[in-house]
Amino acid sequence: MLRLPPKIQDSVKKGGIGVSQGYPFAANLENPGLMTVFEDVLVNPVANRRLTKLLKKARGWGGAGGRCPGPFQFPLRYDPDGGKPPGEQEGPL
Numbered sequence: 421m422l423r424l425p426p427k428i429q430d431s432v433k434k435g436g437i438g439v440s441q442g443y444p445f446a447a448n449l450e451n452p453g454l455m456t457v458f459e460d461v462l463v464n465p466v467a468n469r470r471l472t473k474l475l476k477k478a479r480g481w482g483g484a485g486g487r488c489p490g491p492f493q494f495p496l497r498y499d500p501d502g503g504k505p506p507g508e509q510e511g512p513l
């Protein structure tokens with residue numbers, strides 16, 4: 421955790437992300453999309469399992485002008501309601 425970039429360390433100290441979420445970031449220090457995933461997670465918090473998947477996918481991104489997709493740009497899973505809010509879904513819940 422001490423090797424994390426200062427911005428991530430400050431976020432852990434201030435409660436922006438949990439200590440448990442600091443560990444996946446610490447395990448991916450060489451990941452080119454590390455800071456992009458971190459910034460996206462601050463805006464759209466995710467569970468640790470999802471964070472780990474995002475960091476794995478970000479390994480292929482970055483570099484020369486590349487940008488890692490945000491956490492909600494990857495399909496989470498099949499959604500039969502088409503992503504509509506609960507009040508707008510058709511049929512019984």
